Amino acid sequence: xxxxxxxxxxxxxxxxxxxxxxxxxxxxxxxxxxxxxxxxxxxxxxxxxxxxxxxxxxxxxxxxxxxxxxxxxxxxxxxxxxxxxxxxxxxxxxxxxxxxxxxxxxxxxxxxxxxxxxxxxxxxxxxxxxxxxxxxxxxxxxxxxxxxxxxxxxxxxxxxxxxxxxxxxxxxxxxxxxxxxxxxxxxxxxxxxxxxxxxxxxxxxxxxxxxxxxxxxxxxxxxxxxxxxxxxxxxxxxxxxxxxxxxxxxxxxxxx
Amino acid sequence: xxxxxxxxxxxxxxxxxxxxxxxxxxxxxxxxxxxxxxxxxxxxxxxxxxxxxxxxxxxxxxxxxxxxxxxxxxxxxxxxxxxxxxxxxxxxxxxxxxxxxxxxxxxxxxxxxxxxx
Numbered sequence: 001x002x003x004x005x006x007x008x009x010x011x012x013x014x015x016x017x018x019x020x021x022x023x024x025x026x027x028x029x030x031x032x033x034x035x036x037x038x039x040x041x042x043x044x045x046x047x048x049x050x051x052x053x054x055x056x057x058x059x060x061x062x063x064x065x066x067x068x069x070x071x072x073x074x075x076x077x078x079x080x081x082x083x084x085x086x087x088x089x090x091x092x093x094x095x096x097x098x099x100x101x102x103x104x105x106x107x108x109x110x111x112x113x114x115x116x117x118x119x120x121x122x123x124x125x126x127x128x129x130x131x132x133x134x135x136x137x138x139x140x141x142x143x144x145x146x147x148x149x150x151x152x153x154x155x156x157x158x159x160x161x162x163x164x165x166x167x168x169x170x171x172x173x174x175x176x177x178x179x180x181x182x183x184x185x186x187x188x189x190x191x192x193x194x195x196x197x198x199x200x201x202x203x204x205x206x207x208x209x210x211x212x213x214x215x216x217x218x219x220x221x222x223x224x225x226x227x228x229x230x231x232x233x234x235x236x237x238x239x240x241x242x243x244x245x246x247x248x249x250x251x252x253x254x255x256x
Numbered sequence: 257x258x259x260x261x262x263x264x265x266x267x268x269x270x271x272x273x274x275x276x277x278x279x280x281x282x283x284x285x286x287x288x289x290x291x292x293x294x295x296x297x298x299x300x301x302x303x304x305x306x307x308x309x310x311x312x313x314x315x316x317x318x319x320x321x322x323x324x325x326x327x328x329x330x331x332x333x334x335x336x337x338x339x340x341x342x343x344x345x346x347x348x349x350x351x352x353x354x355x356x357x358x359x360x361x362x363x364x365x366x367x368x369x370x371x372x373x
Binding site for chain 2: 024025027029030031032033034248250252253254255256
């Protein structure tokens with residue numbers, strides 16, 4: 001009995017002593033990362049539209065415009081222009097590289113197949129067409145214009161994969177151990193090129209290419225649209241960091 | 257003569273030991289005050305305290321570590337890198353400093369990517 005009381009007193013003394021001697025403290029911090037672009041000259045941002053390709057299961061142009069607009073409304077000080085998405089593929093088909101207009105492709109006509117980066121190239125001249133973008137800029141009160149390309153393509157890969165397996169040892173204890181096994185997986189690759197255009201002059205001021213991919217077990221049957229959103233979750237913070245200062249939350253240890 | 261020289265050396269060593277202990281105690285007081293204010297969100301004051309601590313005792317790794325954390329919080333990433341490196345030079349095996357530095361490097365790399373895309 002006396003021994004147990006002594007033990008309790010000793011543990012109390014130890015606890016108080018240790019609290020007094022604590023030589024490190026975890027503290028939350030928020031590190032600001034400056035925006036890549038100085039957008040102070042703009043009050044509005046217009047996510048104009050994208051030339052998109054890849055799988056037919058997701059409309060890369062519409063989905064990307066919708067998602068970026070909603071993110072910018074929440075996380076940026078710029079006013080987001082709410083206008084129809086530009087059918088850039090049709091516009092690009094209807095304008096020559098010299099910038100002069102031709103009859104645009106009829107929107108009802110079969111869309112050209114864009115399956116890879118090479119297929120995008122014939123349309124990319126539209127991003128350098130300052131006259132066109134200046135006209136768009138005038139229409140929407142000289143905003144910062146965001147456009148570019150979106151390629152969302154199916155992808156599969158076979159190879160050794162490390163995964164975790166739960167095992168129960170002879171004493172009935174659960175533990176997790178890594179196992180390497182050969183697997184065939186399928187998924188998607190999302191490649192986005194964001195082009196930022198000054199709506200006052202129509203000139204490109206910055207561009208950034210981002211790429212993300214996800215692979216799933218063959219049995220998972222992940223729909224293309226949910227995979228697209230998963231991949232965009234990775235891309236959006238990097239897109240936003242172009243326009244506004246981002247604060248990265250974390251914790252560090254202070255030492256005595 | 258050799259005895260006199262020896263006693264001078266011993267006296268000098270003892271005095272410098274006392275001076276070192278004094279510097280460490282002063283620096284430690286600054287570091288502790290800095291921690292208290294940082295925990296209340298007063299990071300500018302914390303930076304002042306930890307800068308003082310590292311001036312008083314430039315061999316005190318904790319001062320440099322804490323200073324690095326505060327610089328990081330204020331977005332002064334180059335200064336933070338320098339302070340972490342000083343802390344690690346003083347205590348290369350300090351796991352806490354190393355852990356902070358590793359976390360910092362991830363952010364520093366991201367920020368560099370932003371500035372040099």
